[in-house]
Amino acid sequence: MAPINPAYRMRPLDVGDILDEAFRIYRGNFSLMLTLALVASIPAMISGIGSGSGGALNTVQQFAAFYQGNDLVRPDTTLLPLTVVGTLLGVLLFPISTAAPIFGACAVTLGLPATVGSILRQSLRNYWRVWLIGIIYILVSLSSILIISIPFVVWLLVRWNFRYQVLYLEHAGIGGSLNRSSALVKGSWWRVFGILFLIALIVGILGLILQGMFGLLALLAPSGLWRQAIGGIVSALGEAVLLPFGAI
Numbered sequence: 001m002a003p004i005n006p007a008y009r010m011r012p013l014d015v016g017d018i019l020d021e022a023f024r025i026y027r028g029n030f031s032l033m034l035t036l037a038l039v040a041s042i043p044a045m046i047s048g049i050g051s052g053s054g055g056a057l058n059t060v061q062q063f064a065a066f067y068q069g070n071d072l073v074r075p076d077t078t079l080l081p082l083t084v085v086g087t088l089l090g091v092l093l094f095p096i097s098t099a100a101p102i103f104g105a106c107a108v109t110l111g112l113p114a115t116v117g118s119i120l121r122q123s124l125r126n127y128w129r130v131w132l133i134g135i136i137y138i139l140v141s142l143s144s145i146l147i148i149s150i151p152f153v154v155w156l157l158v159r160w161n162f163r164y165q166v167l168y169l170e171h172a173g174i175g176g177s178l179n180r181s182s183a184l185v186k187g188s189w190w191r192v193f194g195i196l197f198l199i200a201l202i203v204g205i206l207g208l209i210l211q212g213m214f215g216l217l218a219l220l221a222p223s224g225l226w227r228q229a230i231g232g233i234v235s236a237l238g239e240a241v242l243l244p245f246g247a248i
Helices: 015-028 030-051 056-068 081-092 094-110 116-125 127-145 147-159 163-170 174-185 189-218 225-247
Strands: none
Touching: 015 030, 015 094, 015 189, 015 225, 030 081, 030 094, 030 116, 030 225, 081 094, 094 116, 094 127, 094 163, 094 225, 116 127, 127 147, 127 163, 127 174, 147 174, 147 189, 163 174, 189 225
8 A cells, every 4th residue: 555645644642633633624624524424414314304303403392382381392293204214224324324424534634535426435335344343333332231341342342443444544354444443542542532532522512502503493494394304404414514523
């Protein structure tokens, strides 16, 4: 593999520099990263329209109803079949929606040529590998239902955090991606865990703010099915806007 000249700083960074660099990379490649995130969010958007969950919109409506002493707002079930469609589509597109934002983040950070089409093609080429790695990850996560196993599961999942980056950049197999990720984290487990926790916290807080703003905007739509559909769309959009930052 030919040497890569990174487009951004590839040296040890403190936490503040990591966050600053992530925002800078996102700003510099906003259209590419957001488009990949929107593609990844299509199943959730369809499910949201059908179920009437509407994310923060539903929360805002229920709070308003409670404050005014009215009955809780019940979703219109006319489009409920879309939830099934969205769920099935989410399962089918899991490898693409999972891998595309991460592959895109790897490409733009290292200065590799990347377009929406090229990243989606790479995701399709690795379709079954991403699926199998995801199944292993999910099965290990589910084993944490036994309280005594939680510390081990957390320890292992942090070690496997870079599994898809290795798959994309080093063209490793399933076992190779998991082993290589573990090797990268070795000796820095607590630092990686702390950074992941901080990023999850930041994304969670920003997500609540965006969802609240979008929820209030959706209330401007006509009540009933239209508001419910718009609520599902804006809820998925709020998640899509933040997805690239986590990936980067």
